[in-house]
Amino acid sequence: MVELKNVDVQYKDRGVDALNDVNIRINDGEFVFIVGDSGAGKSTLLRLLTHEILPTRGRVFVNGYNLTKLKKGKVPKFRRSLGMIFQDFRLIPNMTVFENVAFVLRVTDKSKKFIRQRVPYVLNLVRLADKAKAYPSQLSGGERQRVGIARAFATDPGLIIADEPTGNIDPRLSYEIVELLMDINKCGATVIMVTHEHDLVQYFGGRIINLKNGNVVFDDFIGGKGDEME
Ligand code: ADP
16 A cells, blocks of 8 residues: 655755655555656655655655654665666666666575566566576567566566556557556556656546646546557
8 A cells, every 4th residue: 555645755855845745545456557748746746755865754655664754773774675677677787687676685695496487477477488598688668568577577577667667668568668568567566657658648548647746636546548449
């Protein structure tokens, strides 16, 4: 569960209100798009959810942790309850696809046996089983992001945060990326996807949170155009 209660964020040096009395509740298992123009506060919201910054006012709860009171020693455990997907993929170039995914499991001390089973399972989910031995440089942008999705889901996190995951890939393949995120969501992870691609959001529909100048100006469900077209 993700909950922001009366959250303000002010960046002191600039004196701007990046977020203004924001109240959001996202239940386990939801898929939510966060949209808004540049400067609306999307990155600030994500930085709150990952505990990179604290709110100036209000409270933030993620995966059962009260982030406004989180002790330093508990930060690593909290972070492991998140799966992150980035616009620029952030894969390790000198590791194969398999190794990129296995790496996040190794650092959390998973057994070799578990890794041998889990990595093929998640690569299969993103339909990349045949690329396990390839290096990131040998993959298309869409394929790299599919590795990013597999890696984020490998640790079975409660919450996956995708920050403009389609920003660096061919627009035609953006739909596939969102569909994969929806598959992962059906496997049990809550997904929050930040995007400024209005076409995508209109196509898929679902719960949309729209930020404008640090305010939530829309938080509701819309029907997807994709449904009508089927
Ligand atoms: P978005 O991700 O929607 O583009 P941001 O959260 O990055 O929006 O920014 C919201 C507001 O906060 C903007 O006015 C931006 O200039 C300001 N801002 C963002 N990060 C910082 C920072 N580190 N220091 C000062 N101001 C910031």
